[in-house]
């Protein structure tokens with residue numbers, strides 16, 4: 001007999017107290033060993049429409065609901081006695097007759113509390129007395145699925161007792177009801193509402209428990225050890241119940257570098273983690289590098305991979321997890337025997353200033369020289385004046401003629417010399433050194449390199465990553481072009497990393513409520529393009545839960561804004577959101593004081609996030625929007641979204657031409673998008689008058705004007 005655990009069981013288990021969870025796990029274990037164990041008092045439920053539901057005693061009050069057929073045994077739910085019984089009375093578990101997927105279906109006739117299904121009928125006026133003038137005509141909203149036949153609905157997996165209701169649903173009703181449908185049905189209907197087409201069902205395996213839609217909610221336990229592990233370890237849903245589109249990317253073999261894309265919160269990181277786990281599970285020789293932009297993000301990846309590979313520390317040890325820079329430093333040390341000393345930005349700028357002064361250049365704007373250094377000369381590790389004068393090939397920044405570049409080159413050469421004399425190398429030089437070393441080796445340092453937040457890989461980083469492993473399945477990138485905030489665009493294909501034809505876009509948003517996602521999505525165009533033709537389709541995203549509409553407030557002065565945000569923070573903590581699950585973001589360092597003041601006014605303490613500092617217990621996280629990247633909070637505040645702050649006026653002023661200006665606007669929008677999309681449940685934006693021009697794009701009415 002097969003033994004299964006449903007996601008409804010793990011979710012319900014997580015809601016019990018620690019002691020109850022322990023007891024429920026013991027009961028589940030006893031159940032697997034011996035369902036007839038007398039202490040379990042297992043008996044069939046008589047009030048359920050599904051005759052296969054059984055109750056199992058955990059303690060005096062708590063019951064596990066088991067679904068038992070001749071061939072299978074499923075832990076379906078667990079709760080306090082009455083709630084557990086009501087859950088089972090309202091459900092049935094069955095293989096859908098058309099799609100074959102196992103579904104946990106809410107019996108439709110029992111749904112009472114979601115309001116009337118149809119608009120009330122007109123009153124009978126046969127013997128009516130004179131009435132006051134009728135209220136203004138209210139059009140009845142159209143039924144958005146009226147054109148879908150029962151057959152079409154069954155094809156997408158709609159339970160038979162739901163089809164006629166679905167046909168009558170208005171848009172509002174659909175949003176109220178969709179999370180009561182099996183997830184694949186809600187997603188297909190949302191697709192239909194957006195595009196007018198239903199997705200074509202894919203051929204399904206004959207075993208219902210192997211169906212991709214079954215696998216998103218039911219996990220098959222194959223051994224005692226596996227059950228022990230599943231019950232002992234906190235079972236995060238993402239670690240087991242993947243969406244079919246995620247599972248597909250995790251399990252696929254590619255003929256070259258591959259990429260997963262998707263708007264914020266669609267589970268790209270989760271896919272990257274599962275691919276890393278898969279690589280070491282399938283190949284005992286695999287050596288994997290899992291890398292991302294910063295140390296906190298690498299730490300977050302490490303914690304999650306430890307959950308995925310909790311059954312096998314040896315396999316876990318075969319995955320190296322580090323930020324781009326830390327990974328490069330380690331490899332550099334392995335190759336040369338010495339630790340690199342990276343040139344901080346604070347050292348690079350003075351070196352350039354000094355070089356300008358030493359060479360006697362007058363009227364050369366330092367900001368321009370520095371940007372040329374960072375974006376071109378250092379970013380590409382240009383070795384000589386010839387490659388710099390030939391820079392047209394590689395960048396968009398074409399504003400300097402070749403004569404001017406020749407004249408400027410000695411400045412860069414001198415700055416490089418000065419940095420080297422102090423024992424510094426720049427991060428780009430570090431990446432290039434590691435790349436050169438890896439290229440020279442036949443035995444590459446890794447068999448697989450998996451990169452998260454790949455949209456912010458710089459030129460030298462990408463080249464290094466490319467050299468660290470070889471083979472068709474060796475490189476996997478997770479990223480979203482719409483979240484590119486650090487790097488200027490460049491052509492990946494031009495550097496030999498061609499993901500065309502091996503790119504998959506995820507659409508189901510697991511992080512943000514529908515209301516937050518919809519507001520944030522309006523900030524970016526529906527297609528994200530970079531200057532080199534790469535494109536991500538950002539349409540068609542769906543959220544799996546609803547929440548409050550984000551709030552937007554505008555104030556006459558900073559004190560009023562700070563007081564308003566303090567109140568928001570107090571409300572959030574009063575609702576049980578701990579400080580560590582709250583993030584407050586501003587555009588730049590000089591604005592952090594506004595965040596600090598608001599947090600202090602709420603009587604809370606904060607810690608500033610950075611490339612090296614992550615969220616801490618008991619502290620609200622604050623930071624510039626750049627350090628929001630890749631993180632997640634239950635409540636997010638984005639403060640000081642003032643005019644001239646977003647987009648940042650100094651960047652706008654510094655743009656030399658149209659294309660640079662566009663780039664500035666694009667990245668400033670992306671920054672706001674990144675900050676807003678960290679929020680799961682609550683999002684509050686605020687500004688001091690005059691307000692950022694990006695606000696109106698989000699389509700949210702400004703709620704408070706004080």
Ligand SMILES: Nc1ncnc2c1ncn2[C@@H]1O[C@H](COP(=O)(O)OP(=O)(O)OP(=O)(O)O)[C@@H](O)[C@H]1O
Pocket residue numbers: 237238241242243246262263264265266267268269270271480483509510511629630631632677
């Ligand atoms: N299959 C799943 N089931 C449940 N939760 C999931 C699933 N996939 C992802 N999640 C959750 O959704 C949230 C977002 O996932 P993730 O961080 O992987 O998204 P992302 O696309 O990398 O986001 P971003 O682009 O903003 O970095 C996380 O809390 C993650 O645990």
